[in-house]
Amino acid sequence: MATPAQTPVAAVRLPLRPDLAGLTPYGAPQLDVPVLLNVNENPYPPSEAVVADITAAVADAARGLNRYPDRDFPRLRSELAEYLQVESGVSLAPEQVWAANGSNEVMLHLLQAFGGPGRTVLSFAPTYSMYPEYARDTLTGWVAGRREPDFTVDVDHAREQIAAHRPAVILLASPNNPTGTALPLQTVEAICAAAATGGPAAEDGAATAAVVVVDEAYGEFRRAGTPSALALLDRHPHLAVARTMSKAFGMAGLRLGYLAAAPALVDHLRVVRLPYHLSALTQAAALAALSHRDELMAQVASLRAERDALVTWLREHGLRVADSDANFVLFGVFDDRRAVWDGLLARGVLIREVGPEGWLRVSVGTPAETAAFRAALEEVLCW
Template sequence: MTTTPATEATGAAVRLPLRAGLEGLTPYGAPQLDVPVLLNVNENPYPPSDAVAADIADAVRKAAHGLNRYPDRDFGELRAELAEYLRVESGVTLAPEQIWAANGSNEVMLHLLQAFGGTGRTVLSFAPTYSMYPEYARDTLTAWVAGSREEDFTLDPEQVRAQLAEHRPAVILLASPNNPTGTALPLATIEAICDAAATAGPTAPDGGATACVVVVDEAYGEFRREGTPSALALLGRYPHLAVSRTMSKAFGMAGLRLGYLAADPALVDLLRVVRLPYHLSALTQAAALAALRHRGELMGQVASLRAERDALVGWLRERGHRVADSDANFVLFGLFEDRHAVWNGLLERGVLIREVGPQGWLRVSVGTPQETAAFKAALKEVLGR
């Protein structure tokens, strides 16, 4: 007897009603390959210590006794602890009501576009930038517009103002440090954009002006070089500004999936309208709170990763490569006539980096000293110098 696929059980193939615009698309994702040196997705290379892991496990064990109940849907304790962390890290005092969190900064971004985007609205950004941004727009039925960056990957405030005036977007997404370039935005540039965005949003139903929501994505903010301020310092002046962070990078908690943002309480309340009920599980909340108790230890490697990054930038430049200034835990370098050949040559030598960004460029995450040494040795072999 011949079995029949479920989609052909009635003798004819079933055609699923895929939403228009999704035809032929494949899921997002960097290559996940089993090689000795993984430097492709900007993870913190240092795992939590046994003591930190034990504390997280104990917190999760205690939370598990209450899994018959729904979690705290507004997670007040976690919001308070995240606000305290930002006070220490950036010197900005925030109320718990100014904090929002979700399952990774990806979900935070989705909440923003669910609340402020949608059919007939536009989100603006500037390429090259994080490749998920247009996917957030697509998934929320929001039109995507990408302006361009300068030759050194910075932003010209005048060009941004012109794009705001032309498109009147509901949201502008600005990564700082930018991924994949590592470029941080000066505070003066963010101020100029926030000023221009105050009345640059879509026209309200009554014909009045609205603000464009300015989102500064600081997923790599803790790695910024000394003297580079956080956009958190501007929150008191701009109620249409939101600054997002994550525990995935500097905290070394990529597997936890906890992202968050800081904004005016009125903006945060609008995100609560679109979030799914109980979107942060009790186990996620417990694990995040435990990790925050150890923030000193978990953040202890940030300074060494900064130093390793700066040394890597210098090493690449000494060998004649063009390297973008980086305030993140990765470095964009080039230029190569055939970057895929270089990427593949490194892979053959057990080193996985990322083939991303403008043509001719490659991105390498900052690893341990041993991983960086392996990358350098492999690159010299591939290039013959």
Template structure:
């Protein structure tokens, strides 16, 4: 029916649908949608998911709460997610020891939407967002989509952030939004408290139309940090322009639920409420996230297992050698993934692993690859496949 309609339109003088140009924004003309490969292979280690599905007790609680929410789906959800925000405040207080009120917490469909709200509220035409590369590849897309100028400073060779360089860059660029990932994606690097303090202090010296830039510390992988690694949540009381974002996708094994959140001053959160779409967070999502939070202790037990597997993976990778005999470089990581390299042809290594049923991520600086931490069986498969690929490449170069 559609083909006939188009043909009839053409016969009457209208243009065929395939020849009509749509008024796409010029800066989007050559862009591709964001997304890591989603391939059907036995071992998926490319998008930093938690490899352990929720236990049956967690599933039962989620099903019960979702069923309760479904019975009222003819009504709009609580547009401010007040119950969920209280649950999130309670969780963060338990984890960090910092008392938080529910109106200091914001929740949205993944930390991606949280970040987009930040750029919608504090970015825009004539304003600049700043981060330090290499870092999360979605940040420039949030800036692009909100007509915010995107600028990156540099990280050091070991992917740490030099406080003096960061402060100087802030004073030079004068951004309205500063984005810091800690642990950083794709490197896994956590920021010391002193570095975050230096960034916040530098931001207080910059005037943006009589205001100060906002600093957002993205702690999507915070629960995977090694013992003693601090959270920026402890700095919120000192810096009213600071916010800390988190997600339930990773540690809570809830990537499919799409729930991210942010904690900041009430004024900061109220600014995000202005730009959010009406009823942006469904009743189903709110119910599922609240149910998962009730099982935080059992879910966090899985995190300890993943930390141990990560550390074992780092140790193993540091014992491996490239075909030329040089040892791997492996980044220090406080996340549930490991960045390693440097390969002369990283794509060939990535493809070799894929040919053996193991999918990792070709991301980050040139020559590096990133592997998410999976189950012990998945990591054994990764090690076996990588050993085969390196042996094969060694024979080819001999």
């Protein structure tokens, strides 16, 4: 009996969305070199005590893997709220906290809930390069206003952009990636005020608020006297403040991001999240890591000091350096930044070629890694 002719595999054409044609996946270079200072990781691995507690917690959770995890993970939300109160002095209820697989998924939930076709997300460039991809993936329009020469956001310009575009979501990275710039609370508050009636019109024509998202992925590294936008939550129900365990906690491999907002805003995110999106193993590991927060956060002070010393050193050598409240430093300006990047790589140091033309970004590493970066840069620039 003859079998039906099959179409050759090479002839099959997949119905890819037209706007995705020719695009490549996001990602920083992953190269095997001695000094990795390109993706803003915490350079200190967890201690054996932390590893042991995470291992025990995951093993215990594994005994129940035949059951689905808790969809709304109240214990984890409660522990995250308690941590934020200690870290920022802001009291939050567990119902004000939401978590997902990295702050990337948190941002995706926000745009799934509030963005979409016919809507716009507004940010201010230069900023995190994933933001326009979140917009693209949720079929949300992307608009980038400008930052000032010192990488701050001008309030009048922000008001103009809000009035012109009526965005559904406004993304404010603070500290900003790749510049390290933190926004003053007065700037965030002014944008929240403009956004309160600055969103897209509702179906009945009534004004809505644009959701203002302050992305504080690097918030724990902010300098003394730089407050968190968490302090504004009680006055702005359309404000959300995002955090992550990837940076200060040194848990990039855990993939746990979270945000704080009004309970009503959080409830909208629960609608769009996939069922059981946060695995039982992730929840267990995150809870175990949070129980060691004092030990893990103790590294933050040393990383801040290392950052400030690096900023001073670069400036003493005549380079421009953006003020940084993060665990990385943006420096320049070079006529051929690729040549500098290549020269460092040839000497075993990987940093990031990102940001405005002529600038480079280096993550803060251990003292030994920072010393290796300095030595390599001295050779490349013939100091």
